[in-house]
Amino acid sequence: MAMTRTQDLAERCAATGTTFILALFVDLRGKPCAKLVPVEAVDELASDGVGFAGYAVGAMGQEPKDPDLVAIPDVESFTPIPFVKEGLAIVHCDPHVQGRPWPFAPRNILKTLIAAAGDAGFEPWVGAEVEYFLLKRDEQGRLVTADDHDDSSQPCYDVRGLTRMYEHLTSISTAMNALGWGNYANDHEDGNGQFEQNFAYADALTTADRVTTLRYLLSVFAAERGMIATFMPKPFADRTGSGLHLHMSLTSAGAAVFPSAEDERGLGLSPTAYGFVGGILDHACALQALMAPTVNSYKRTGAVSTRSGASWAPRRPTYGGNDRTHYLRIPDDQRVELRGGDGSANPYLAIAAALGAGLDGIKRSLDPGALGSCPDHVGELPLTLLHAVEALEADPVVYGVLDAALPADWPAEALTVGKYFTGLKRDEFFDWHSQVSPWEIDSYLTAF
Numbered sequence: 001m002a003m004t005r006t007q008d009l010a011e012r013c014a015a016t017g018t019t020f021i022l023a024l025f026v027d028l029r030g031k032p033c034a035k036l037v038p039v040e041a042v043d044e045l046a047s048d049g050v051g052f053a054g055y056a057v058g059a060m061g062q063e064p065k066d067p068d069l070v071a072i073p074d075v076e077s078f079t080p081i082p083f084v085k086e087g088l089a090i091v092h093c094d095p096h097v098q099g100r101p102w103p104f105a106p107r108n109i110l111k112t113l114i115a116a117a118g119d120a121g122f123e124p125w126v127g128a129e130v131e132y133f134l135l136k137r138d139e140q141g142r143l144v145t146a147d148d149h150d151d152s153s154q155p156c157y158d159v160r161g162l163t164r165m166y167e168h169l170t171s172i173s174t175a176m177n178a179l180g181w182g183n184y185a186n187d188h189e190d191g192n193g194q195f196e197q198n199f200a201y202a203d204a205l206t207t208a209d210r211v212t213t214l215r216y217l218l219s220v221f222a223a224e225r226g227m228i229a230t231f232m233p234k235p236f237a238d239r240t241g242s243g244l245h246l247h248m249s250l251t252s253a254g255a256a257v258f259p260s261a262e263d264e265r266g267l268g269l270s271p272t273a274y275g276f277v278g279g280i281l282d283h284a285c286a287l288q289a290l291m292a293p294t295v296n297s298y299k300r301t302g303a304v305s306t307r308s309g310a311s312w313a314p315r316r317p318t319y320g321g322n323d324r325t326h327y328l329r330i331p332d333d334q335r336v337e338l339r340g341g342d343g344s345a346n347p348y349l350a351i352a353a354a355l356g357a358g359l360d361g362i363k364r365s366l367d368p369g370a371l372g373s374c375p376d377h378v379g380e381l382p383l384t385l386l387h388a389v390e391a392l393e394a395d396p397v398v399y400g401v402l403d404a405a406l407p408a409d410w411p412a413e414a415l416t417v418g419k420y421f422t423g424l425k426r427d428e429f430f431d432w433h434s435q436v437s438p439w440e441i442d443s444y445l446t447a448f
Helices: 005-016 039-048 106-119 159-164 166-178 204-224 271-282 284-291 297-301 347-363 385-393 396-402 417-433 438-444
Strands: 020-026 032-038 050-052 069-073 088-097 123-137 143-145 185-188 194-198 228-230 244-252 328-332 335-338
Touching (some): 005 039, 020 039, 032 204, 159 166, 166 204, 244 271, 271 347, 284 347, 385 417
Antiparallel strands (some): 123 194, 123 228
């Protein structure tokens, strides 16, 4: 007899000593939202989910008058986190409204794209590099590097910087390994106060869940030590920004489809892999609206250089071998590394969009051209969030990813996810644009 979702979740709680569960999901901006559910209510959580006022959640496509957003737990995502609080666990949820998956929920969108990949005969796999800064506020309230001694011009990989942050880094590493994620490296990145902690790749949905969980853990662990963990793409004008690099591959019936021994370009890739690469390059400008979704994102991609001498952020959608200046780096014949995303990216939307673009390239047998090149019609990546939004609206494939979870009977006059998301982002750009910055005061106050 098959175990029900209620039995499965209850048994997992009992086996791990869980007493409270964070029923968690993210909105379209990537904001993590949850209710804390006691284990005594696990049966109700598993069978009925837990309700939220959707408009209060944030960017979820609802108005105050709309019915409850109900978070239905995905039991397979159950993650005990006793290192945060004894007896605490997370379960990632799929938001529903009136018994149906809510199409504005990022996790539901990604699941739809994974299903589309399955229909095409593929299983998507993703690894993610989560970069972040550790900061604090000084006596004047200014944001500064948490480690007072982390001030060298080239701090990347500095063993002393790692050692000074030993307690933080090892606590996160220990947590990831306790969860079975396979943490294999922890390093000081290129900016003062910037770090990255790597974990093994997994199926696309699991990796998106893990990015969300890791951001939460990093924030909590940093706060316990009086620090601020930020995934803001570019918190300092003169330092390297924080990326969310995605390593992507496909299998078919469990067999890798990217490698090939007959690749004249010399990267060891198959026509399927080159189609995937071609699709991502073809849709790169629209992709940036989902992979670099904030005003601040374009301070990172627009940077020419930083204190260390390089920005590490691509400005043109090119591809090549083991070369970190490209939008798509091909480190080996097993995967492609998409380097356009940053720390503000919603992992569910970023992976879904990249997957949709790559699948379109495979479907159309797109050729990415010579190594180091980019499609003639693409050129530079968007200069601002507004440019990226306009590119998204002009790209039916990536724009269509946002609407992928809309049911067939969605009313024609009803708001779509694409219209809602682009409206949010356009408003965000003009909210920023309407502010008077210190730069404007310095440049114009007495200039005329």
